Amino acid sequence: MVHNPKTSFRQKGSGVLGIASGGTGAFGALHNVCHYTCEVIVVGLALAGISLTGLPLAFLQDPKLIILFSAKKEVVLIFYMGAG
Numbered sequence: 001m002v003h004n005p006k007t008s009f010r011q012k013g014s015g016v017l018g019i020a021s022g023g024t025g026a027f028g029a030l031h032n033v034c035h036y037t038c039e040v041i042v043v044g045l046a047l048a049g050i051s052l053t054g055l056p057l058a059f060l061q062d063p064k065l066i067i068l069f070s071a072k073k074e075v076v077l078i079f080y081m082g083a084g
Contacts, residue, residue: 059065 060069
C-alpha cells in the first residue's frame with residue numbers, strides 16, 4: 001500500500017473507526033459462542049442434578065412401602081388427635 005501524504009484526517013478517522021467496528025463485531029461473535037457454550041453446560045448440570053436428586057427417592061414408589069407409610073401416617077394422626 002502506497003502512503004499518500006494528502007490523506008485527510010477524515011479518511012484516517014474513518015479507517016480507524018472501521019477497524020474498531022470490526023474488532024467489536026469479532027468480540028461480540030466470540031461472546032455469543034462463549035455464552036451459548038456456558039448455557040449448554042448449565043443445562044447439562046441442571047439435568048444431572050435433577051436426575052441425581054430424584055433417584056434416591058425412587059424406592060418410595062414400591063407399593064409395599066406406600067402401604068407401610070400410609071399406615072404409619074394413620075397411627076401418628078390418631079395418636080396426635082387423641083393427645084389433643
